[in-house]
Amino acid sequence: MIDFKQVHKAYRVGGRSVPALQPTDLQIDRGEVFGIVGHSGAGKSTLLRLINRLEEPSGGSIVIDGEDVTQLDPKGLRAFRRQVGMIFQHFNLLSSKTVADNVALPLKLAGELSRAEINTRVAELLVRVGLTEHANKYPAQLSGGQKQRVGIARALSTNPKVLLCDEATSALDPQTTASVLQLLAQINRELNLTIVLITHEMDVVRRVCDRVAVMDAGVIVELGAVTEVFLHPQHPTTRRFVMEDEQIDEGIQRDDYAHVEGRILRLTFTGDATYAPLLGSVARETGVDYSILAGRIDRIKDTPYGQLTLALTGGDIDAALACFTRADVHMEVLR
Numbered sequence: 247m248i249d250f251k252q253v254h255k256a257y258r259v260g261g262r263s264v265p266a267l268q269p270t271d272l273q274i275d276r277g278e279v280f281g282i283v284g285h286s287g288a289g290k291s292t293l294l295r296l297i298n299r300l301e302e303p304s305g306g307s308i309v310i311d312g313e314d315v316t317q318l319d320p321k322g323l324r325a326f327r328r329q330v331g332m333i334f335q336h337f338n339l340l341s342s343k344t345v346a347d348n349v350a351l352p353l354k355l356a357g358e359l360s361r362a363e364i365n366t367r368v369a370e371l372l373v374r375v376g377l378t379e380h381a382n383k384y385p386a387q388l389s390g391g392q393k394q395r396v397g398i399a400r401a402l403s404t405n406p407k408v409l410l411c412d413e414a415t416s417a418l419d420p421q422t423t424a425s426v427l428q429l430l431a432q433i434n435r436e437l438n439l440t441i442v443l444i445t446h447e448m449d450v451v452r453r454v455c456d457r458v459a460v461m462d463a464g465v466i467v468e469l470g471a472v473t474e475v476f477l478h479p480q481h482p483t484t485r486r487f488v489m490e491d492e493q494i495d496e497g498i499q500r501d502d503y504a505h506v507e508g509r510i511l512r513l514t515f516t517g518d519a520t521y522a523p524l525l526g527s528v529a530r531e532t533g534v535d536y537s538i539l540a541g542r543i544d545r546i547k548d549t550p551y552g553q554l555t556l557a558l559t560g561g562d563i564d565a566a567l568a569c570f571t572r573a574d575v576h577m578e579v580l581r
């Protein structure tokens with residue numbers, strides 16, 4: 247669907263070249279929700295804006311649905327941009343236009359539908375985002391979440407194949423964030439729309455994304471299914487993101503570990519294994535005692551998972567480790 251081949255980008259600043267994206271290969275599949283996470287300056291916006299050519303690449307090719315979009319002339323580019331909707335952190339609505347007129351704007355600019363057809367389409371879109379009653383209000387009369395819903399309806403108006411989300415929930419409170427992410431997930435399911443979102447919050451990735459790329463200094467340092475990347479992060483940048491998300495303080499963690507004896511391990515349960523009463527049976531079978539140093543039960547998109555950090559003492563620890571290895575659980579020995 248979206249295919250980056252050796253795409254790179256450097257900005258020119260005062261005669262100097264500032265690299266923002268190192269040569270990158272990336273494939274995003276049709277119908278997936280693809281997250282790009284990274285700290286400020288990592289190159290997320292640059293990568294996202296290359297997809298609809300709001301930024302011009304310094305080199306490489308970007309093929310979308312079989313078409314090399316780096317080769318488009320201005321007319322081709324205008325037509326292509328109608329197939330790629332975009333929503334923004336600060337919504338970018340026109341304050342002098344009503345909700346309905348904001349949503350209608352791209353359709354009016356495209357000039358392909360009659361006024362009656364545009365009205366019908368706008369009404370459908372407002373139902374989809376739950377804003378029918380607010381059609382005649384102005385943006386200033388709406389909450390942040392409602393403004394973003396207008397942004398989403400506007401982005402969907404031209405029936406795009408791809409929706410780009412630029413920190414779309416960063417200006418919203420946690421509850422509103424959850425409802426906007428739910429709406430994006432529903433749109434993805436119902437329209438099979440490919441969604442690419444950038445964020446600096448792992449929690450956003452956890453809630454809606456299928457796959458995620460982690461960026462650091464213009465490079466994708468880790469890429470994979472969200473469950474894999476979350477539960478078994480490999481790169482130090484990814485590990486830091488996951489620890490931040492789980493609100494783990496490395497110093498406190500070290501202190502906790504120093505206070506306990508024996509082996510320390512982390513068990514990760516996914517799917518149905520999350521609910522299995524494994525610990526008690528292993529303790530009974532092998533005579534080990536365990537203390538729980540940290541624990542969490544949560545969901546990654548629709549997959550439940552549990553993660554426990556344990557200290558094992560007494561009994562037959564090797565036999566306990568063997569039991570965990572045989573069980574439907576991922577085990578990491580931390581000490």
Ligand SMILES: Nc1ncnc2c1ncn2[C@@H]1O[C@H](COP(=O)(O)OP(=O)(O)OP(=O)(O)O)[C@@H](O)[C@H]1O
Pocket residue numbers: 257258259264265266284285286287288289290291292293446
């Ligand atoms: N228009 C520009 N001109 C010059 N340098 C730029 C421009 N846009 C971005 N950069 C630089 O490119 C690098 C990547 O920036 P980018 O905005 O893509 O990162 P980001 O991960 O999206 O960060 P943020 O979350 O802060 O938006 C940074 O060093 C930034 O300063």
